[in-house]
Amino acid sequence: MTRRQKRFGTARAALTLLTALSALAGTAVVGAAPAGAAQGTPVGPGVSYDEFDIAAAKGTAHAHVLTVDLRNPRVRLDLLHPGAVAARATISEQAGAQGAVAGVNGDFFNISEVQHPGVQATGASVGPAIARGTALKGAVPTGQRFGPALPPGTTTEDVFGLGVDRRARLDDLSLDGSIRTPEGRLPLRGFNQYALPVGSIGAFTAQWGSVSRVRATCGTDTDRAAPCSTDTYEVTVRRGRVVSTADTPGSGPIAPDTTVLVGREAGAQQLRKFYAGERVTVRHRLVASKSRVPFRFALGGYPVLDDGQPLPGLDNRASAVRTAVGIADNGRRLLLLALDGAPEYRTGLTIAEVASVMRELGSVDAFSLDGGGSSTLVARAPGAGAVSVRNHPSDGVERPVPNGIGVFSAR
Structure with missing residues (x-):
């Protein structure tokens, strides 16, 4: 047709x-x-x-099918979510809390960790997520995906979403991010993700929630069941300055004015060079490959x-x-x-x-x-x-x- x-x-x-x-x-x-x-x-x-x-x-x-006419000015769409990336709730609970009249479940997610004893499953989704125009998370490496095999040519960056023009569309969203210090600039390869690329650094914000960040350093880009990395490091940045460091990723709520940087392998080695009081600027955004119209919401x-x-x-x-x-x-x-x-x-x-x-x-x-x-x-x-x-x-x-x-x- x-x-x-x-x-x-x-x-x-x-x-x-x-x-x-x-x-x-x-x-x-x-x-x-x-x-x-x-x-x-x-x-x-x-x-x-x-x-x-x-x-x-x-x-x-x-x-069971819902038909939604987006030409009707009384209708809008948005992401249902329980208030944190690493959290879960039923769709009826999420819809009730946000005042939705209808909805369906969304992205695949990190549902279990049987391959990594002692590691907590985060419950976080696989793909990118945007709610009310604000980016919540980036996509995990395709090899770290939970769910059935992807069709050829597709990746974890693929999204369905609604633009600010009130038109629904398919696209893909990649992470564009960096970490700037007085010594130079480093690439940021993760944003509130339950899995980081091997050798990379990822950022976790208050939107992540309180679940442990250890899972982000487990598996590889091609095998989610691979062992957790033994070479990790974590740096906490508050109001643009390093305030603490740790040899392993931590857990607990992250303050609104704070970013936690987690590194594995080469990324961990780079973070070990950071020192208390050092100025650090973390920047991240999700970039669409096709549409220039900003997304109001999107999910994987x-x-x-x-x-x-x-x-x-x-x-x-x-x-x-x-x-x-x-x-x-x-x-x-x-x-x-x-x-x-x-x-x-x-x-x-x-x-x-x-x-x-x-x-x-x-x-x-x-x-x-x-x-x-x-x-x-x-x-x-x-x-x-x-x-x-x-x-x-x-x-x-x-x-x-x-x-x-x-x-x-x-x-």
């Missing part, structure tokens, strides 16, 4: 076309008309909810549909419960999809099927988010004051996650 999607006058006409397209792709949308084709149940101005079955290769999947995952075409090499074997977001109408309409994790639907979809379904629903670009037990869609019922979970999470209860996409709608 092209960027100029046709609008059909009735749900019946739309469903007929979508079913025909599905048959060609190996999936079939059945039951109620998809959210992109019909009104659905209103959640708030510019936001509606629908659910329907999908006949997939390994069985029937059940989809990976693209599955680009300009109406599935990405080459998408997996068509492993089926699972999934969450995804689709972009239609030149960034002015969104489709947020989460599959049901009830036992009768748990076979789910392959990533190739997700791309097909998102295209059938009218998406031109689409982005996969964390799935499995993380897949959650929440929305307010008509007349309700709080969101409720609309799908059945496959864990049986909501899983705490680090972030999500929040939909806000003024009544």
